[in-house]
Amino acid sequence: MSRPQPTTRRSVKTEYIETDTGNKISRRAFIEGKQNIMLGGKTVLMAGVHLRGDLCRKPEPAAAGEKEKPNTTAVSIGRATVVSTNAVIRPPMRVHKGQMTFIPMRIGDNVFIGPNAHISSASISSHVYIGENAVLSPLCIVKEGSKILPNTVVPPGMTVPAGTVVGGKPAKILGEVGDGWGQGGGVEGEEWVEGGDLRPLVRSIK
Amino acid sequence: MTTAFPSSLYACPCSDLSSAPTPSSKRASIQPNTLELSGDQAFNPHSPRANYALYPLSDLLYCEECDEIRCPRCWTEEILYWYCPNCLFDVPSSTVKGDGNRCSRSCYNCPSCTTPLQITQVSHRDEGLLKPTDAAGGDETYVLQCQYCDWSSLEIDVRFSKPTKITEQLAKQRKARVSGKEDTAPSDKKVTAPDDVFASLVSFYKDQLDESGDSRNPYSNSPYNSPANLARIMSLYGGLSYNALKKTREKPQPMREALGAPEGLFSFGTDRSDTEIISRMQTSGWDATPTAEQQLSAPVNHDIRFADELWPSATQLRTRRAKRCKNCRHIIARQEPKVGNMRYKIRLLAMNYIPRLSIRPLHPTMPLTNPAFNLKPEMPQHELLQPHKAQQYVLTIRNALFETVKISLATPATTPGKVASRVTILCPSFTVGPAGDVWDEALSASAEPNSDGGRKAAMASLTGSSESSDRQPEAGKIWERTRNSTSVIVEVVPGALQQPPSIVRKTDKELADEELEEDDDVLEVPVYVRTEWEMEVKPGESVQAKKDANAMPGEKVGKELGYWVVLAVGRIAG
Numbered sequence A: 001m002s003r004p005q006p007t008t009r010r011s012v013k014t015e016y017i018e019t020d021t022g023n024k025i026s027r028r029a030f031i032e033g034k035q036n037i038m039l040g041g042k043t044v045l046m047a048g049v050h051l052r053g054d055l056c057r058k059p060e061p062a063a064a065g066e067k068e069k070p071n072t073t074a075v076s077i078g079r080a081t082v083v084s085t086n087a088v089i090r091p092p093m094r095v096h097k098g099q100m101t102f103i104p105m106r107i108g109d110n111v112f113i114g115p116n117a118h119i120s121s122a123s124i125s126s127h128v129y130i131g132e133n134a135v136l137s138p139l140c141i142v143k144e145g146s147k148i149l150p151n152t153v154v155p156p157g158m159t160v161p162a163g164t165v166v167g168g169k170p171a172k173i174l175g176e177v178g179d180g181w182g183q184g185g186g187v188e189g190e191e192w193v194e195g196g197d198l199r200p201l202v203r204s205i206k
Numbered sequence B: 001m002t003t004a005f006p007s008s009l010y011a012c013p014c015s016d017l018s019s020a021p022t023p024s025s026k027r028a029s030i031q032p033n034t035l036e037l038s039g040d041q042a043f044n045p046h047s048p049r050a051n052y053a054l055y056p057l058s059d060l061l062y063c064e065e066c067d068e069i070r071c072p073r074c075w076t077e078e079i080l081y082w083y084c085p086n087c088l089f090d091v092p093s094s095t096v097k098g099d100g101n102r103c104s105r106s107c108y109n110c111p112s113c114t115t116p117l118q119i120t121q122v123s124h125r126d127e128g129l130l131k132p133t134d135a136a137g138g139d140e141t142y143v144l145q146c147q148y149c150d151w152s153s154l155e156i157d158v159r160f161s162k163p164t165k166i167t168e169q170l171a172k173q174r175k176a177r178v179s180g181k182e183d184t185a186p187s188d189k190k191v192t193a194p195d196d197v198f199a200s201l202v203s204f205y206k207d208q209l210d211e212s213g214d215s216r217n218p219y220s221n222s223p224y225n226s227p228a229n230l231a232r233i234m235s236l237y238g239g240l241s242y243n244a245l246k247k248t249r250e251k252p253q254p255m256r257e258a259l260g261a262p263e264g265l266f267s268f269g270t271d272r273s274d275t276e277i278i279s280r281m282q283t284s285g286w287d288a289t290p291t292a293e294q295q296l297s298a299p300v301n302h303d304i305r306f307a308d309e310l311w312p313s314a315t316q317l318r319t320r321r322a323k324r325c326k327n328c329r330h331i332i333a334r335q336e337p338k339v340g341n342m343r344y345k346i347r348l349l350a351m352n353y354i355p356r357l358s359i360r361p362l363h364p365t366m367p368l369t370n371p372a373f374n375l376k377p378e379m380p381q382h383e384l385l386q387p388h389k390a391q392q393y394v395l396t397i398r399n400a401l402f403e404t405v406k407i408s409l410a411t412p413a414t415t416p417g418k419v420a421s422r423v424t425i426l427c428p429s430f431t432v433g434p435a436g437d438v439w440d441e442a443l444s445a446s447a448e449p450n451s452d453g454g455r456k457a458a459m460a461s462l463t464g465s466s467e468s469s470d471r472q473p474e475a476g477k478i479w480e481r482t483r484n485s486t487s488v489i490v491e492v493v494p495g496a497l498q499q500p501p502s503i504v505r506k507t508d509k510e511l512a513d514e515e516l517e518e519d520d521d522v523l524e525v526p527v528y529v530r531t532e533w534e535m536e537v538k539p540g541e542s543v544q545a546k547k548d549a550n551a552m553p554g555e556k557v558g559k560e561l562g563y564w565v566v567l568a569v570g571r572i573a574g
């Protein structure tokens, strides 16, 4: 818990800003369009993370007399999800009838996104583990409790079914996660397991 | 085998690689809880077959009836449901039997790279750019397109008039193409679709069984050549009655095999001439030929010779399976029978029954991290182990049961494999307290301020240094104990990768044996764990397993379990 932090230039300030709901956002994360981003609480955005909340559907101009419409959500991330160093989260774009629109992205609870991952999925369900350097191409759908191996390229529009392991370029379904996926966490020394409750991991990030 | 250190993998006792050490029960009165390892008994993690016997604890199940660990080798699977991994609809098993294991809901995979294909609309202007000659058809046309490698059904000249019912449209176009070829082919009519070939083969064998009167049999050596044989084989699978069998046995009559294409004989060869194919290969080169994976993607692609003939392959269905104990047939893992529902109705995980082992250095040189959760791109570099330099590790055994367990550990004095490292467990037998829920843990910690942990913390705060830093490991002593875990010290002296030079000239075989292969430098310690515990028989439970059959409710029954664990410690420096 109290392991020494890598030396940062801002030694006075802490690395993370903690919100009221316990989200931890690195001061070195790059966040655009904050008003279009929803974080569920106890979620971590690490240093170098690029989060593009500015890429959202433009709200229709308010008709005369009506009041301005509230902001649309571009990215919503659930609880206890960890976005590791240098990961990029960019809502997908679709051309429909010649019009370019951004599709809002949803990420569930207890999702681990490895370092350098590039995410443009339509949705990622809860308890998903995404390895480092993985590329989740636009509009792919990642279902609950699945595992994406490091360096995988999930092709555009692919569905990763619940409880499967995918890998390769382009990704193929290689197998299934074990029956004990996400179980057995909370033990000292093995506080967090893939696909499990990530709250202890979130707590350890300081 | 492993890249992350330290780690532990478990061997299911069903593996013939893992034999149990001589049980000491015969001499239990003299020396309780000692295990003896002799010669080759130790599990060898460097054996080529070890990869197939070792599992992470989370992948293993447990049968409560048999009181044994269960792994994919010793459980059976049964299909809960079939589903399409692309559209996530489930497919009834009757449909699978009738129509095969592919999705019929317009789900297709790219024949070139396996990515799911998407139906995209092409306007005539776009199409004109691609194929300037033919732009016939309705107002809108659709194609199947791969968004990964840019393959599209235009490459095989397939277009759709509407974005729905792709399967029907595609089948129609395929049929038109195949029959068109047949008309022009000079050879006699040939059936090429694998499904048709199979259907005619099935009807041929059915006819043969019905007639069973053909005596002109050129294949008398085939085991399936007579109806009697075929009937006997079928009866093995519950087909025919004993009388029917007897009747056929009385007059054994030979049967012939399929002879021609109408009967289902399929011989390799295409309607194109070899010279034509070869000359095309010469001009277009290796890249124009399909890979083996592409050919195997679907039966329609089995016999193609060029990549531009690849036909989209309908998405293959997947299954979700329940697991049964092979021995007693009880279900040990079963999910809700609904696509995408990951909840379990029954799940007997080994981690909830057997003690868990974890190892860490006594004096870590770098902060311990969980290798699965690498938060930064730079990989932590594992320090290499120095040969002949003794290292001490803390081996923690954690109990998952609500009963106190007695643990006996055994490890070979030197690790198996080409690099022999010396291993000593300072305290090989001890007890581990019962597991409880988190509240029990918290209560017991607060109720006993004088417990070991509290005292240690107090000492640490007083002296300003942690107690463990000046404590010395002692043989026969437990290192640390919490409510449901016990830690002992393991001493490891890594062996040298290079064999010492010998005065006697070594034979070629000896030299070859010394040659190190991949991962031979990984120091893995096999540890045999035997655990014994007593369990109270609950009312109504006494008949569950044979060995407990005589036990009365309320009585205590002794149980034991033994298994190998492989602890990967690190790599040895060369």
Ligand SMILES: [Zn+2]
Binding pocket: B012, B013, B014, B015, B069, B070, B071, B072, B073, B074, B075
């Ligand atoms: Zn087994």
Ligand SMILES: [Zn+2]
Binding pocket: B084, B085, B086, B087, B088, B089, B103, B104, B105, B106, B107, B315
């Ligand atoms: Zn489908």
Ligand SMILES: [Zn+2]
Binding pocket: B110, B111, B112, B113, B114, B115, B146, B147, B148, B149, B150, B151
């Ligand atoms: Zn493709």
Ligand SMILES: [Zn+2]
Binding pocket: B063, B064, B065, B066, B067, B325, B326, B327, B328, B329, B330
């Ligand atoms: Zn059983």
